[in-house]
Amino acid sequence: MSGTPTPLAVGKVRPPHQEYDVALLDLDGVVYVGPEAVPGVPEALAAVRAAGMRLGFVTNNASRTPEEVAGHLTVLGVPASPAEVITSSQAAATVVAQRLGAGARVLPVGGPGVAAALEAAGLTLVAGAEEEPLAVVQGYGRDVGWTQLAEAVVAVRNGAQHVATNADATIPSPRGLLPGNGALVGVVSAVTGRRPLVTGKPDPTMHAECVRRTAAHRPVVVGDRLDTDVEGGRRAGAATLLVLSGVTDPATLLAAGPDRRPDLLAPDAAGLLTAHPAVVAAGDGRWRCAGWTARSADGVLRLRRDSAEGPGSADGLDGLRALCVAHWTRHPEAVAPAEVTAEDEAAADALRHWGLAS
Template sequence: MTDEPLISRFDALLCDLDGVVYAGPDAIDGGPESLNRAAEMGVPVMYVTNNASRPTAAVAEHISELGAPTRESNVASSAQAAAKLLAGRLPEKAKVLITGTQALADEIKAVGLTPVWSQSEEPIAVVQGFNPKLGWEQLAEAAYTLADESVLWCATNTDLTIPKERGIAPGNGTLVAAVAAATGREPIVAGKPQAPVFHEAAERAKSQRPVVVGDRLDTDIRGAHAAGMESIEVFTGVDTPETVLRACDQERPTYLLGNLRELYKAYPDPQVSREDNSDQEVTATCRDAIAVARDNGVRIQAPENSLDGWRAACAAWWALHPDAKTPTDPEVTWEAAR
């Protein structure tokens, strides 16, 4: 472990919003001031969001109102990614059925395509994004249109859940799944966890050493892997230390933080060792925490649920199971530190 703060390792933060900066209308404790501090240090902050329901200008305004002044150009959205994807596959002015908000329609129009709202207008593509007011009629309209196999279907994102101020709520993925169930089709996905939206954000920041900051393994962290970037899992949103430990190899974050304030502390990189190059047991230490992974479980010597204990446990378990293509299910045992 060095004395340098973790943030010194990067030249840009590619930051998720829901569950990292805010939950619903309210800022997450430590979020805005930590992001302001990054900007003051000369580390650009780009906001990469799968929420396609609001214009990027409104997203930037919301972030600014919460105490982290930012510009619209610092917001990269899945709606923009979907519009760019469709523009590359469809002829100019092609009609696209909107299953989402006016903000999504505006992004489609901005790339030279024609947003429409009904099958009767003969669209040749459907784009589906989150809209909290979306109802059965709109989903049915998409299903009717997609009965024609030649119609291209693009989803801005497939997040199954979204963190709100009252808890975890259904996300766009649940609405996409309803249309998929009705049509027997699967959409092309434009936003996270696909790589283009992260590459776009890094390019805007002129970054060579970006890090993805998120609260979800299936979108933020998997997307970082797809983009070839390091990642930070922050435990202020959807996923927990338990789900991170069980993660498949493509959803394992590089760093684990309790909140964004920890960006400005030295990071205790876990140290991994194997006795006699054993492939049956791996030990990892993280400061005073010790984790031993073997067989189907991990034994952790640390105060129960301490973050260093989880860091050590992840390092040991992942080293023992480096190529887990599906989530694992280790038995976790906590012991008092000796």
Template sequence: MKRRLLDIYDALLLDLDGTVYRGNEAVPGAAEAVKAARENGTAVRFVTNNASRSPEDVAEHLTDMGIPAKPIEVSTSAQAAGTVLKDRLRAGAEVLVVGTRSLADIVEAAGLTPVDEFSETVSGVVQGLSKDVGWRDLAEAALAIRNGALWVACNMDATLPTERGELPGNGALVAALRAATSQEPVVAGKPARPLMDEAINSAGARNPLVVGDRLDTDIAGAVTAEVDALLVLSGVTTAAELLAAPAWLRPRYVAADIGSVRTPPAELEIAPQRGWEVERTSELAVSVRAAGSGHRGDEFALLRALCAVHRPIDGGDVFVRAEDDTTRDALRALGIAKTAVP
């Protein structure tokens, strides 16, 4: 039996939104992938930038979707933000909370005092996603930040994937305060190290694998933490965006969804692929043809082959010339439309 991807890593650090689930719907194959990891003795940690729910709520949400989880297996950006605040402020210091009740509870558990209005005694501001945040909350935070309070953002996710589509995330609200204060927050969540380090330490992992759907958070977070990553195309990042990404932001593996952790790693790695011939014809163009008879037209294998050839240092689009109908169909399935050299 061939070794699976989950067999060569001692922990899976799984993003949630767009990777394990979308809103209230589990991604197909997610439950089976998590079950396989546990049966294999591979540690599982659900690592999320979403700061609106407590670990208990996240675990309950996962369990309700058929993915049994315990609070101890959940690492959130809110927890990481609490650790940052605890490390930088004196015990009992007042922290203005822009977020949910669960974020305030984490601040309190860190030995600090959560408040919701500005005063001269406020030493910190912590900002996490809440669907109830309004102008008043941002105004109080702006006053505190302008007064010199330590500003910690749980994450900088501009959008939040849901079953209805992408909605404004915490990063969109952080941007409002940046515009109002001309200040920059300390970031706790991915791609910054605090959340990644907390998850790795919690799992006791020496060789973890990050699995996520976003280049700018999950994959960049893996790069920051110097660990391998699997990008899944079940959430935010598209095939075209991956192909245009700079070489340093490329994951080691790419696949359709989280179910691929049960696949041999050689079949998922960004590298030349059997069945696809990719040739660079200029700095900005490649030609592709399906090779061999009975070709299945695996579009994800094509994407891996394209990424292996096109590795721009600073990022940038490439024009792909399809030499046959099989290739054109695969590119269309990937949503890669640049199929003619300008």
């Protein structure tokens, strides 16, 4: 780590909306899950805006146009304009137009957002492999089926470049995780034997474009995925806030590699409005966050509640913050699954709540 502070260790005395000028928000699992808003998030984002923080919306979901995304957000109580929305379809269209030139023939596979972005970039859409496209751009679409995948396979096998808007294997839904674009991209890759060019997060292009549009000086990326939002934010040079309202659970967070460790942690995007306590060294390999202490010994993480230290933050994640820093400090450059045990009943309750109890 060469002197770089361990993520989550620094914390923020002031709430993030006072520390950063723009929040670059992922959508699925952050602002909404399926068609519904995450409870309390529209109100929190309204308060963030009222305090002077600007918002940008950066989504790997390629199925809808920016106009459709902005309309959906507005209906959910998060007013947005199309200019504030960056989709992975737009990123893919920009890359393809730069590589192949205006007017190049492209086969779109996915929802309406894919075709709309390609057209807006000045590319020529084709309906099938027999029209000899120079590229296949594949993004998420709920109606993508065997016929579209078969056309993509034939086109790629005939020499078209395979471009994926994103490689998210899953998407959150009220029914649990469902197949994402990455799962269907994997079908085409498995049949053709060719790996796609992936243009969405964690590639920094999308966040960089949103920074440009919002003129951000100190952005913070808010997301629910380690492999796209957190890694993408770090690659773009932005601070990151992981929320637990979507895909990532505490066990996955603890096992995260060095490129996927967030700077801040919150239950949901309302964490933009609250201070984030630091995790401090307490000697003998112990790390303390508010009223919780964690230590890594003999390959096991141990957590205890120090009641004398006060109630801690209201979000109930101080113990998890301490566990993360203790584990990541022990494994600064490696992905390492964690075995966790409790040293008192309060810690045992917390571990059960986070799904970390053995």
